Amino acid sequence: MQVIRPAGTPPEALTAAAALLRSARKAVALTGAGVSVASGIPDFRSAGGLWTVFSPDEYATLEVFQRNPAKAWELYRALGRTLLGRSPNLAHRALAEMERQGLIQGIITQNVDNLHQQAGSTRVFEIHGDHQHLQCLHCATLVAATADHYQAAEIPRCPHCASPLKPNVVLFGEPVRQLEAIHACLADCDLLLVAGTSAQVYPAAALPALVRDRGGRLFEFNREQALSATEHGQVEFLFLGDVGRTLPLLLRACLAG
Numbered sequence: 591m592q593v594i595r596p597a598g599t600p601p602e603a604l605t606a607a608a609a610l611l612r613s614a615r616k617a618v619a620l621t622g623a624g625v626s627v628a629s630g631i632p633d634f635r636s637a638g639g640l641w642t643v644f645s646p647d648e649y650a651t652l653e654v655f656q657r658n659p660a661k662a663w664e665l666y667r668a669l670g671r672t673l674l675g676r677s678p679n680l681a682h683r684a685l686a687e688m689e690r691q692g693l694i695q696g697i698i699t700q701n702v703d704n705l706h707q708q709a710g711s712t713r714v715f716e717i718h719g720d721h722q723h724l725q726c727l728h729c730a731t732l733v734a735a736t737a738d739h740y741q742a743a744e745i746p747r748c749p750h751c752a753s754p755l756k757p758n759v760v761l762f763g764e765p766v767r768q769l770e771a772i773h774a775c776l777a778d779c780d781l782l783l784v785a786g787t788s789a790q791v792y793p794a795a796a797l798p799a800l801v802r803d804r805g806g807r808l809f810e811f812n813r814e815q816a817l818s819a820t821e822h823g824q825v826e827f828l829f830l831g832d833v834g835r836t837l838p839l840l841l842r843a844c845l846a847g
């Protein structure tokens with residue numbers, strides 16, 4: 591494993607990493623909370639993050655929503671305050687440009703903030719859903735979410751069956767989304783860029799090993815070493831530092847080569 595830092599990295603290492611990305615048959619990115627921190631969205635698990643204010647067991651399970659939607663909506667309103675009005679940062683923009691340049695073929699994200707799409711990425715798999723829609727669990731209606739929905743004191747109701755709506759995000763106790771499409775996308779992936787996530791939580795945790803076991807390569811982009819410190823994380827290149835600097839660094843090296 592070679593370590594690349596925004597400052598002081600031997601240029602050969604960066605050139606070698608860029609050459610691998612440029613020559614990959616199919617490169618895909620796997621992203622998590624770390625790519626959105628610079629957009630003002632703290633990692634839910636970090637100090638001051640959503641889960642330290644609202645215990646997931648007490649607020650974020652499917653069972654809580656079904657039993658006490660008013661209580662669950664206290665969390666959802668806080669989620670709205672966390673996510674609404676945010677803009678993509680340099681990490682999102684670098685990944686969007688990588689797609690435009692044909693360097694990566696898609697993004698699998700654990701984030702529900704829609705910032706990859708806002709940055710211009712078009713092929714985004716959202717494992718945990720999105721906050722842009724509200725969902726009716728009774729009749730499967732999806733409604734475009736507005737700021738009002740997240741700010742009003744009343745619980746939004748389904749326009750068809752009047753059941754309480756929930757954000758279209760995966761609650762604890764609900765199945766994750768798009769796994770079949772993600773596995774199909776990764777079937778011929780030979781380079782996975784793992785960015786802003788320790789990839790310790792299922793199902794994201796299983797994806798690097800899936801690529802690796804088929805002979806693919808892994809690059810890690812994190813502020814602190816995470817994936818590559820685990821037994822599954824046999825990483826070719828570890829980009830250490832702010833993902834808003836390391837992802838553009840690799841992009842520029844690819845475009846320069």
Ligand SMILES: [Zn+2]
Binds near residue numbers: 726750
């Ligand atoms: Zn309904």
